[in-house]
Amino acid sequence: MAVLGFVSEQGAAMGNDLHDQADAVVVGGGLAGLVAACELADRGRSVLVLDQEGAQNLGGQAFWSLGGLFMVDTPEQRRMKIRDSRGLALADWMGSAQFDGPQDEWPRRVAEAYVAFAAGPMRDWLHGIGMRWFPVVGWAERGGALATGHGNSVPRFHVTWGTGPGVLAPFVRMARAHEAAGRLRFAFRHRVTALDIAAGRISGVSGEVLEPTDVARGQRSGRGVVGAFRIEAGAVVVTSGGIGGNLARVRAAWPEARLGPAPDRMVCGVPAHVDGDMMDVAAFAGAARINTDRMWHYTEGLRNWDPIWPDHGIRILPGPSSLWFDALGKRLEAPYLPGFDTLGTLRRILSTGHAHSWFVLSQSIIKKEFALSGSEQNPDLTAGRWGAVLKARLGAGGKAPTPVEAFKQHGADFTVAATIEDLVAGMNRIGAAMGDPVLDPASLRAQIEARDGQILNPFAKDTQVTAIRGARAYRGDRLIRTAKPHRILDPAHGPLIGVRLSVLTRKTLGGLHTDLDGAVLDAEGYRIDGLFAAGECAGFGGGGYHGYNALEGTFLGGCLFSGRNAGRAAAG
Numbered sequence: 001m002a003v004l005g006f007v008s009e010q011g012a013a014m015g016n017d018l019h020d021q022a023d024a025v026v027v028g029g030g031l032a033g034l035v036a037a038c039e040l041a042d043r044g045r046s047v048l049v050l051d052q053e054g055a056q057n058l059g060g061q062a063f064w065s066l067g068g069l070f071m072v073d074t075p076e077q078r079r080m081k082i083r084d085s086r087g088l089a090l091a092d093w094m095g096s097a098q099f100d101g102p103q104d105e106w107p108r109r110v111a112e113a114y115v116a117f118a119a120g121p122m123r124d125w126l127h128g129i130g131m132r133w134f135p136v137v138g139w140a141e142r143g144g145a146l147a148t149g150h151g152n153s154v155p156r157f158h159v160t161w162g163t164g165p166g167v168l169a170p171f172v173r174m175a176r177a178h179e180a181a182g183r184l185r186f187a188f189r190h191r192v193t194a195l196d197i198a199a200g201r202i203s204g205v206s207g208e209v210l211e212p213t214d215v216a217r218g219q220r221s222g223r224g225v226v227g228a229f230r231i232e233a234g235a236v237v238v239t240s241g242g243i244g245g246n247l248a249r250v251r252a253a254w255p256e257a258r259l260g261p262a263p264d265r266m267v268c269g270v271p272a273h274v275d276g277d278m279m280d281v282a283a284f285a286g287a288a289r290i291n292t293d294r295m296w297h298y299t300e301g302l303r304n305w306d307p308i309w310p311d312h313g314i315r316i317l318p319g320p321s322s323l324w325f326d327a328l329g330k331r332l333e334a335p336y337l338p339g340f341d342t343l344g345t346l347r348r349i350l351s352t353g354h355a356h357s358w359f360v361l362s363q364s365i366i367k368k369e370f371a372l373s374g375s376e377q378n379p380d381l382t383a384g385r386w387g388a389v390l391k392a393r394l395g396a397g398g399k400a401p402t403p404v405e406a407f408k409q410h411g412a413d414f415t416v417a418a419t420i421e422d423l424v425a426g427m428n429r430i431g432a433a434m435g436d437p438v439l440d441p442a443s444l445r446a447q448i449e450a451r452d453g454q455i456l457n458p459f460a461k462d463t464q465v466t467a468i469r470g471a472r473a474y475r476g477d478r479l480i481r482t483a484k485p486h487r488i489l490d491p492a493h494g495p496l497i498g499v500r501l502s503v504l505t506r507k508t509l510g511g512l513h514t515d516l517d518g519a520v521l522d523a524e525g526y527r528i529d530g531l532f533a534a535g536e537c538a539g540f541g542g543g544g545y546h547g548y549n550a551l552e553g554t555f556l557g558g559c560l561f562s563g564r565n566a567g568r569a570a571a572g
């Protein structure tokens, strides 16, 4: 099919009604969309990538991400003496996913295929297009319950040099090369509002041309409409992301029976364009949505003191040593330890009737163990500067990395004090502004002293103390992620730090029901001719390949895998 017209930002500004044609339309210029578009263009198809945001937003959420990828049995793991295998990774995945419904057939098959990919060609493919990884493989989501349950048995979180922008870079480069060769075009500020149907198949898309925008990347842009468009296409690939930027949608889909009531207050871990509207558009055209109540939200959210998008929250990636207290001041029991079981901890926190919780830690812990998720919070890794990484991560000068220290200084959720009594007074001052229950300093002191007594005991029964020792058995954790065990109340490791944590929305685990090719299925499970989906809007493949729980690094990984499959299949 030849390309007839040309959609441009100038056209949009002039308010023309635009008609155009391409072999394939990709709805969404995030990571999944870019991967799919490159696969299509590699196969000689003419591709039009539409995005509701401006050109400055190319890459979507992946730009903001930490760039962590779930890969299995890699040279990076072997160098760190981590023995991993496809079998172990699959067992971990299934223990976490806990697939339990007939609709989980395709999600389960996509999960199996992804694990095979992650243990097979994934790294060579990405290495071949220029990606490299930080040598210390991270150990996210450790589970902490039974061997058959949720969690990563071994470290598998491969942080890409350059973080999220480093993951995007090869695909942006390849897409731009296809653009220069005339095979691929971008049309920004084009918001798809309908999938067109002709002769029983998807025949293209239509929508609104939005007013031009010059907001910075990630900021909320205007929704003024200046025109309309219609594109005919042989195939449409939907890669429009999840729902995490729309708190009303998150609340409406919240699995109250499983997690407890939806928090009345949350911070937002994704930009406003992660609005979920396009999934309604696909559903209107007959696409089935499954597992809509499965989501992946974090419990360690901070209110960003320097926000980019509305309600902007930042997630702490904690090491294992911070003491975690619920809203009533009771220490969380195992397995609800920092970095172990995200949704289990969320359920535990919400069971108090409150959505917030508290970390109490020492300066020695914050400097070694606190990392913040996001490319802009890790300028050293994002810039790929070795010297800066080592200096920041080894805690030069007794300080935490600069972005963490900035939160400590400016963040509304932090308080610092020399004694536990003063610290709890500071925590209660933060809580008073939020209507929180008042914390009792004597109770916190007693719980911390009891834990501190165990840290000096080589035969401790406190599970968090044994978890810290377990973490330090891994060279990577010992080097940069786990503070030397010490008494929290030891002034030599002070000052004390209290941090109020909010629920932070992030990932959508369910989505458009697809098969392994990314072909979108209808309510009866039949393929909808001409319609494909990939990335977060497809639950990262199949309509929810994580099942109920994620092992981390599987979101970007899932965009790469499902985008590649959908792009190839849509090329015919």
Ligand SMILES: Cc1cc2nc3c(=O)[nH]c(=O)nc-3n(C[C@H](O)[C@H](O)[C@H](O)COP(=O)(O)OP(=O)(O)OC[C@H]3O[C@@H](n4cnc5c(N)ncnc54)[C@H](O)[C@@H]3O)c2cc1C
Binding pocket: 027, 028, 029, 030, 031, 032, 033, 050, 051, 052, 053, 057, 059, 060, 061, 062, 063, 064, 065, 066, 067, 068, 069, 190, 191, 192, 193, 239, 240, 241, 242, 269, 270, 271, 273, 274, 275, 277, 278, 373, 374, 375, 507, 534, 535, 536, 537, 552, 553, 554, 555, 556, 557, 559
């Ligand atoms: C701070 C942060 C850290 C993260 N860290 C990691 C990590 O380390 N590892 C990991 O695996 N994952 C991580 N993630 C998650 C991961 O980045 C996302 O899940 C992933 O990038 C989603 O990509 P996507 O292409 O599916 O969707 P998106 O990136 O959301 O892109 C969708 C695009 O579609 C456009 N769009 C939506 N609707 C329409 C419409 N109707 N018409 C036209 N365009 C539309 C949007 O404007 C957007 O540009 C992180 C996310 C964040 C925010």
